[in-house]
Amino acid sequence: MYICHMGRECPEMECEIIFEPSEWKSVYVTLGLPLPAAGCPKLNDVVRAIARLGGFVDRPKNHPGTQTLWVGLQRCYDLSNACNAFGTGSKKIPRRNLCGTGTCLSLIAKGENPLRLCRLLTLLSCH
Numbered sequence: 001m002y003i004c005h006m007g008r009e010c011p012e013m014e015c016e017i018i019f020e021p022s023e024w025k026s027v028y029v030t031l032g033l034p035l036p037a038a039g040c041p042k043l044n045d046v047v048r049a050i051a052r053l054g055g056f057v058d059r060p061k062n063h064p065g066t067q068t069l070w071v072g073l074q075r076c077y078d079l080s081n082a083c084n085a086f087g088t089g090s091k092k093i094p095r096r097n098l099c100g101t102g103t104c105l106s107l108i109a110k111g112e113n114p115l116r117l118c119r120l121l122t123l124l125s126c127h
Contacts, residue, residue, distance in 0.1 A: 001066055003018060003047060003069060003073070004047070004063075004064065004065070004066050004069050006018065006043060006047075007043055007044050007046075007047030007048070007063075007064070008044075008063055010043060011042060011043060011044030012042055012043075012044075013042065013043040014039070014040050014042070014043065015040050015041055015042065015043045015045070015046040015047075016040045017043070018043065019046060020080065021040070022080045022083050022084050022087070023076055023077070023079075023080040024040065024041065024046045024049075025083070026076070026079035026080050026082070026083040026087075027046065027049050027050055027053065027076050027079060028041075028049065030053070030079055031049055031052060031053070033049060047064060047069065048064060050064075050069060050072040050073060050075075050076050051064030051065075051068045051069045051072045052072065053071070053072035053075040053076060054067070054068035054069060054070065054071030054072030054073070054074075054075065055068050055071060055072075056068040056069075056072070
């Protein structure tokens, strides 16, 4: 409820007062929103984006409720953990062969981004 209230009462506040950069960036990338050129987005923008992950329909005069924000925060934390584990700059490489054919580890060794690779292999039903 605190985040919901802060998004309404202090919409111009920087989001990094509450959210880590990996949290708001992973939400923005997932939703296809443009990352700001400098700094971080406003708190209200991030709260609305996270609520969209929870089912909030973003209309100008609506404010996200606690339930859509709660569900969105759960997804946000999952995305953030995946970004920290497999995103750019991560040193963690899966130790097992994910698909059984050797494709995963050979592509990771060639420098492919593991998160992008995971999406690709899921689409190919290789995982």
